[in-house]
Amino acid sequence: xxxxxxxxxxxxxxxxxxxxxxxxxxxxxxxxxxxxxxxxxxxxxxxxxxxxxxxxxxxxxxxxxxxxxxxxxxxxxxxxxxxxxxxxxxxxxxxxxxxxxxxxxxxxxxxxxxxxxxxxxxxxxxxxxxxxxxxxxxxxxxxxxxxxxxxxxxxxxxxxxxxxxxxxxxxxxxxxxxxxxxxxxxxxxxxxxxxxxxxxxxxxxxxxxxxxxxxxxxxxxxxxxxxxxxxxxxxxx
Numbered sequence: 153x154x155x156x157x158x159x160x161x162x163x164x165x166x167x168x169x170x171x172x173x174x175x176x177x178x179x180x181x182x183x184x185x186x187x188x189x190x191x192x193x194x195x196x197x198x199x200x201x202x203x204x205x206x207x208x209x210x211x212x213x214x215x216x217x218x219x220x221x222x223x224x225x226x227x228x229x230x231x232x233x234x235x236x237x238x239x240x241x242x243x244x245x246x247x248x249x250x251x252x253x254x255x256x257x258x259x260x261x262x263x264x265x266x267x268x269x270x271x272x273x274x275x276x277x278x279x280x281x282x283x284x285x286x287x288x289x290x291x292x293x294x295x296x297x298x299x300x301x302x303x304x305x306x307x308x309x310x311x312x313x314x315x316x317x318x319x320x321x322x323x324x325x326x327x328x329x330x331x332x333x334x335x336x337x338x339x340x341x342x343x344x345x346x347x348x349x350x351x352x353x354x355x356x357x358x359x360x361x362x363x364x365x366x367x368x369x370x371x372x373x374x375x376x377x378x379x380x381x382x383x384x385x386x387x388x389x
Contacts (some may be wrong), residue, residue: 154175155175155181155211155212155348155383156174156175156212157173157174157210157211157212158172158173158174158175158211158212158213158214158215158379158380158383159171159172159205159208159211159213159215159254159378159379160173160215160217160259160374160376160377160378160379161170161201161204161205161214161215161216161217161247161376161379162217162261162264163188163197163201163216163217163218163219164188164219164261164262164282164283164354164373165188165204165219165233165282165283165284165318165374166187166188166282166283166285166318166352166354167185167186167187167188168185168186168187168188168200168201168204169183169184169185169206169375169376170183170184170201170205170211170376171183171184172211173206173377173379173380175208175383175384176380177255177268177324177377177378177379177380177381179260179320179373179376179377180341181208182195182331183373183376184204184205184206184207186200186203188200188224190236191233191275192233193233193237194237194238194241194243194246197233197243198243198246198247198250199230199278202247202250202251204354205251208252211254212254213254213255213256213257213301213383214244214247214248214255214257215256215257215259215264215275215302215378215379215380215382215383216243216244216247216257216258216259216264216379217255217259217260217261217262217263217264217265217375217376217378217379218230218243218258218259218260218261219231219232219236219261219283219284219286220232220233220235220238221260221298221300222243222258222259222260222298224239224244224258225238225242225243225244225245225256225258226242226243226245226258226259227239227240227241227243227294228240229248229300231284231302231303231313232283234371241374243258244256244257244258247326248315252317256377257383257388259382259383260286260288260298261280261286261350261375262278262279262286262287262383263278263287263288263295263298263378264350264378264379264382265278265280265288265297265342265350265370265374265376265378266288266293266350266381267378267379267380267381267382267384268370268374268375268377268378268380269350269352269370269374269378270290270293270348270350271293271348272292272293273291273292273293273347273348274291274346274347274348275289275290275291275344275345275346275347275348276289276290276346276347276349276350277289277290277293277340277344277348277349277350278309278348278349278350278352278354279340279350279351279352279353280286280351280353280356280360280375281316281333281351281352281353281354281355281356281358282317282354282355282380283314283317283318283352283354284302284313284317284318285301285302285312285313285315286302286353287301287302287340289301289344289346295385296297299338305336306339308359312336315332315336316329316332316333316336317331320332321355321358324327326358326360328360329355330358330359330360330361333359333361334361336383337349337363337364337367341364341366343364346366347366348367349366349367349368350367350369350370351362351363351366351367351368351369351370352369352370352371352372352374352377353372353375354372354373354379356370356372357369357370357372374387
């Protein structure tokens with residue numbers, strides 16, 4: 153399939169975003185956003201997304217970034233929405249049915265952001281700092297199997313997600329949160345020995361320390377633009 157107009161959807165813990173993009177990620181429409189309902193069971197998620205994208209009248213396919221583990225069209229974990237509600241839910245299939253039967257691809261949200269920013273050289277690592285903490289790993293531009301580093305212990309039995317997420321920033325303040333992010337980056341480099349680090353998500357703009365030379369901050373809009381890279385994949389299970 154050679155899509156010309158892709159409906160990109162970025163699902164976040166605090167906001168749901170959507171736009172029409174071309175096959176290279178350029179915006180072809182306005183960028184729309186609504187707050188994420190809380191609580192947000194699967195049925196409400198689908199309903200809210202359908203309303204969000206209603207103004208977009210013409211697109212060939214759908215790209216969806218979701219903050220959790222996914223397999224094919226189905227959600228495996230949904231730490232910010234209730235895994236017990238979402239496990240096994242065919243989110244891509246349901247959205248496809250509600251949006252005119254257009255083909256849909258579902259991927260982890262950090263993976264989708266990575267498609268927009270990696271250069272395709274060496275080992276490239278993407279982290280997202282938002283409601284939670286997300287990661288994606290690419291080798292020579294190819295997406296590697298998703299790892300839930302977010303839920304591994306970071307410090308004193310506290311997971312990366314709890315240590316670096318928005319709840320932590322609000323509880324301890326941006327100054328201490330920055331120190332935590334600064335501490336985490338060398339640990340991640342030791343773990344993966346990546347060549348390049350990209351930092352995205354809504355809280356990336358809050359970083360106020362000097363990053364290592366192999367790291368840079370990327371715009372949060374990459375979470376939508378990466379839908380183009382997702383649909384450039386020739387083989388997608």
